[in-house]
Amino acid sequence: MSQPASSGQRAAGEREDAQVARLLTWLSATAIGFLIGIGAKAWFAGHTTHAWVLWCFIGLIGLNMLNFARTGNRVRQKGGLIVIVGLLFTYLIASGGESNTGPLWFYVFPPLLFYLTDLKTGTAVLLFCYLVAVVVFQFPDLPLVAAEYTTDFKIRFFATLTFESIFCFVLEAGRLKARNELVALAEAHEHAARTDELTGLSNRRDMHNRLATEFSRYQRSGHHFSIALIDLDLFKNINDRFGHDAGDEVLREFAALVKTLIRQTDVAARWGGEEFLVLLPDTSVLQALAFAERLRFEVAGKTFGFRSEALPVTISAGVCSIAKAGSLDDLLKQADVNLYSAKESGRNRVAPRVRRQETGPTVASGR
Numbered sequence: 001m002s003q004p005a006s007s008g009q010r011a012a013g014e015r016e017d018a019q020v021a022r023l024l025t026w027l028s029a030t031a032i033g034f035l036i037g038i039g040a041k042a043w044f045a046g047h048t049t050h051a052w053v054l055w056c057f058i059g060l061i062g063l064n065m066l067n068f069a070r071t072g073n074r075v076r077q078k079g080g081l082i083v084i085v086g087l088l089f090t091y092l093i094a095s096g097g098e099s100n101t102g103p104l105w106f107y108v109f110p111p112l113l114f115y116l117t118d119l120k121t122g123t124a125v126l127l128f129c130y131l132v133a134v135v136v137f138q139f140p141d142l143p144l145v146a147a148e149y150t151t152d153f154k155i156r157f158f159a160t161l162t163f164e165s166i167f168c169f170v171l172e173a174g175r176l177k178a179r180n181e182l183v184a185l186a187e188a189h190e191h192a193a194r195t196d197e198l199t200g201l202s203n204r205r206d207m208h209n210r211l212a213t214e215f216s217r218y219q220r221s222g223h224h225f226s227i228a229l230i231d232l233d234l235f236k237n238i239n240d241r242f243g244h245d246a247g248d249e250v251l252r253e254f255a256a257l258v259k260t261l262i263r264q265t266d267v268a269a270r271w272g273g274e275e276f277l278v279l280l281p282d283t284s285v286l287q288a289l290a291f292a293e294r295l296r297f298e299v300a301g302k303t304f305g306f307r308s309e310a311l312p313v314t315i316s317a318g319v320c321s322i323a324k325a326g327s328l329d330d331l332l333k334q335a336d337v338n339l340y341s342a343k344e345s346g347r348n349r350v351a352p353r354v355r356r357q358e359t360g361p362t363v364a365s366g367r
C-alpha cells in the first residue's frame with residue numbers, strides 16, 4: 001500500500017525555504033544599505049579607492065539578487081551571497097578597512113554561514129576563511145595586503161572569533177536537533193491521524209481524503225477506479241465465542257492478508273468495526289471483482305488462530321466502479337447495497353454476480 005510522502009516534512013521544508021528566502025532578501029538589502037553608507041563615509045574621508053571597492057560589492061550583491069529573481073535558484077543565491085560576503089571580509093581584513101577595523105566585520109560571518117549552510121559546509125568554509133585570515137595576518141607583504149595588525153589584536157581576534165564560531169555551531173546544532181525532533185513529532189501525529197491503530201491500515205478519514213483525490217483524478221482525466229467494501233462475516237460470534245482479543249487478532253491478521261494482496265497503488269482502510277474498504281485505482285469493475293473474489297478465497301482458506309484456537313473467518317464484499325456511479329456518495333452507497341446483497345445471499349461471497357468457488361477464485365461476470 002502506498003503512503004503519501006510525509007507532509008510534515010514537506011511543510012517544514014517549505015516553511016524553512018520561505019524563511020531563508022525572506023532572510024536572504026533582507027540580508028542582501030541590508031548589506032547594500034550598509035555598503036552605501038560605509039562607502040559614502042570612506043568617500044568623504046578621502047578614501048576613494050576603498051569607497052569604490054565597497055560600492056563594487058553592491059553591484060555583486062545586486063547581480064546575485066537579479067540572478068535569483070531570474071532563475072529562482074535559491075541554492076545558487078545562497079552560495080553567491082556567501083562567496084560575496086567571504087570576499088568582502090577578506091578584502092576588509094587585507095585592506096584593514098577604515099582605521100584597521102575591517103576584521104571586526106568578520107564576526108557577522110559565523111552565524112550567517114551556519115544559518116545558510118549545513119554544519120559541515122559552514123565549518124569547512126569557516127576554516128578556509130580562518131586560513132585566509134592567518135595568511136593575511138602573517139604575511140602583510142603579500143600583494144593586495146595593505147594592513148598590519150598588532151600581535152595582541154591578532155590573538156584577541158582569533159580567540160573571540162573562535163569562541164563566537166563554537167557558540168554559533170552549538171546553537172545551530174541545537175536548533176537543527178530541535179527542528180528534527182519537531183518534524184518527527186509532527187510526522188508521528190500525522191501518521192496517527194490517518195492510521196487505524198489496531199490494524200495499521202488507513203483509517204476512515206484518510207480513506208475519505210484518498211477517495212476524494214481519486215474522484216478528482218477521475219473527473220480530470222477519466223481514470224476509472226473501483227472500490228471493494230468488505231465485511232467479516234458473523235464477527236460478533238467470534239467475539240462472543242473466543243473473546244474480544246481473539247476478534248482483534250482476526251482483524252489484525254485480516255489486515256495483514258489484505259496488505260499482501262493489494263497493489264502498491266491500492267489503498268486499504270478500516271472503514272469501521274469489522275468493515276474494510278479497498279480503493280483500487282485504474283481498476284475496472286471486473287478486475288475489482290477478481291481481486292475481491294481472490295481475497296474472499298484466501299480468507300476462507302486461511303487458518304486464523306488465537307491461542308491455539310482455529311477461528312472460522314469468512315468475508316463478504318460489495319464491489320462497485322466509479323463508472324457505474326455518479327458521485328462518491330453514490331459509489332459508496334452502491335458498494336454497500338452490493339455488500340448487503342452478498343450477505344443476504346448467504347455470506348462468504350462477492351457481489352455483484354460472482355460465482356462462488358471453493359477451489360479457486362473465479363469471477364463469473366462483471367456489471
Ligand SMILES: Nc1nc2c(ncn2[C@@H]2O[C@H](COP(=O)(O)OP(=O)(O)OP(=O)(O)O)[C@@H](O)[C@H]2O)c(=O)[nH]1
Nearest residue numbers: 231232233234235236237239244245247248273274
Ligand atoms: N474484537 C473487536 N470487535 C469489534 C471491533 N469493532 C467492532 N467489533 C464487533 O464486530 C461485531 C459486528 O457485529 P455485527 O454488526 O452484528 O455483524 P456480524 O456479526 O459480523 O454479522 P454480519 O455482518 O451480518 O455477518 C460487533 O460485535 C462489534 O462489537 C473491534 O475493533 N474489535
